[in-house]
Amino acid sequence: MxxxxxxxxxxxxxxxxxxxxxxxxxxxxxxxxxxxxxxxxxxxxxxxxxxxxxxxxxxxxxxxxxxxxxxxxxxxxxxxxxxxxxxxxxxxxxxxxxxxxxxxxxxxxxxxxxxxxxxxxxxxLLPLGIAELRAGGLLPPSLDRLLLDGGYPPVHDRRLDPAIWYANYVQTYLERDVRQLINVRDLAQFQRFVRLCAGRTGQLLNLSALGDEAGVSHNTAGQWLSVLEASYLIHRLPPHHRNFNKRLVKTPKLYFLDTGLAARLLGIETESQLATHPLRGALFETWVVSEHLKARFNRGLPANLSFWRDRAGHEVDLIIERDNRLWPVEAKAGSTITADASRSLLRWLDVAADAAAEPTLVYAGEHAQTRNGVKWIPWREWQPHV
CATH class of the missing domain: 3.40.50.300 (P-loop containing nucleotide triphosphate hydrolases)
Structure with missing residues (x-):
């Protein structure tokens, strides 16, 4: 084990x-x-x-x-x-x-x-996190391999082909168990809905648009989404509640809880596919959010996570409330450090003032640095805040 x-x-x-x-x-x-x-x-x-x-x-x-x-x-x-x-x-x-x-x-x-x-x-208990993979000597050699493998234990302890395993998982659990819970008669329509959700991981949730594209009503889309959430397949991340700025987005963001499952639903099976896929950044952000959820749940703690975004487009992927402070975390799938990447974090520091704790930026590179008060941490060395 x-x-x-x-x-x-x-x-x-x-x-x-x-x-x-x-x-x-x-x-x-x-x-x-x-x-x-x-x-x-x-x-x-x-x-x-x-x-x-x-x-x-x-x-x-x-x-x-x-x-x-x-x-x-x-x-x-x-x-x-x-x-x-x-x-x-x-x-x-x-x-x-x-x-x-x-x-x-x-x-x-x-x-x-x-x-x-x-x-x-x-x-x-969610699938394996980076700390568990690292401790078990199972951390994949590349970030793209990690995103494709996801965290489900059978993929790692039995060395199974993730593309085949996730395809079977979708058929045996998602399409059988979840579909039966909501008595879906049109399997193709439900499959389309789930894949559309995967395509929206890391994005603001628009239930009406999601329902329209899937061909179901707003209420049906909400019901199906609630069952996916209750089955621990997705998570709705709420916007930060503290009103630092009245011009804030109030819509939650949608995340899959496992990048391997999301990648399979998107039809991504190889590292070369993922490297050029337009949703690679969203999958990396999804991974960062899910890792924080795993770390908190493993300690028996509630999620207590949110994101911050104003109507001017400034956004911080995660706000973690801990010790009466607000810890901002940003995810960037690029492998190089640029000044623009930390702009939203610096904006957040100005807005949150004394409530803000040390900002962290998790990125796809290899070297840890601190620039303008922002800690840049390589994905391989990162340990989620708890």
Whole structure:
């Protein structure tokens, strides 16, 4: 197993809560992590038809098999389970007894909020981040290879061809699982919608335009987008809320949570394709945003990320609130350092004044430098702010 940065957080939470819930996209390593951290707990998958039938028809009898707890995979497949779990942990509140996993937020979070509030600790596990790849000796040799490989563990620990793996992932999970959640009748239309979303990664979200191009209503586009978000495939990054300047953009930006999946949906399969692709910069920015989300989630922290953009076009890709300061981060896919690249960061420093912390610019080059108070950090050496 590739060591995961979330291991320490999950172990700490297990010392204080009777139930742990680990959510994230399919194949992000949830089951592997939980079984490795809690080897003494028996394991049951609610994906298995026989196991699910037993849990649904006789929930009390199903849980009676596990007096000392268990790892219950894809727990949202049996909604009645949560109420019975509440009864069990209230009678015996020993910490770390039950570990639930789920790849779909709607079902899992609904069960937790209705029955297990105050009894459960939640951790979001996204695909591998740069720190985990680096520590495991798996960091790809080039930035373009990193963007194409993405972070899903099977691509790295089994050395699979990412183009083939992501094609299968789209068919088996995205088109089967997600489409069934929203009962899509026209698969081609849904496929088009998802690919249009990939083409908008790193851009301001215009739901009406997205729906028009996909041939669906504004409401349908919003519903489909919410399900993609609940399935940990996309993230809507909100604009920064503090009103430093009244002429601010108030629309969120759309990001995929994995560049390998986004690249596959865009039809990019090779480094040479990516090197000249018009969305290479957007994919690099997507990677920087997703790395920050991974770093925060691995610590058990909320996203707490935003971006800043005024109507004159000045934009900072990420604003991180930490220690009562605002840390600005910019992503540039170029490999050379130029004065123009840090212009928006310097504008932000003027606007935010005393609230602004040290600005960082992550770029595709090889040398770290500090210019005009801006830290330029090569992608290979970068460590996301937490």
């Amino acid at each position: 590739i060591p995961r940065d979330a291991s320490h957080t999950l172990s700490s939470l297990a010392a204080g809560y009777p139930v742990l819930a680990v959510t994230g996209p399919r194949q992000s390593g949830k089951t592997t992590l939980c079984r490795a951290l809690f080897p003494a707990l028996p394991y049951a998958s609610l994906e298995d038809p026989d196991t699910r039938q037993f849990a649904q028809e006789d929930t009390r009898g199903f849980l009676a098999q596990y007096p000392d707890g268990a790892v219950l995979d894809e727990a949202q497949r049996c909604p009645d389970l949560f109420a019975y779990l509440q009864r069990r942990v209230d009678e015996d509140p020993r910490p770390g007894r039950f570990v639930l996993t789920g790849s779909q937020q709607f079902g899992l979070m609904s069960g937790i909020s209705q029955s297990l509030a105050g009894r459960v600790a939640l951790l979001h």
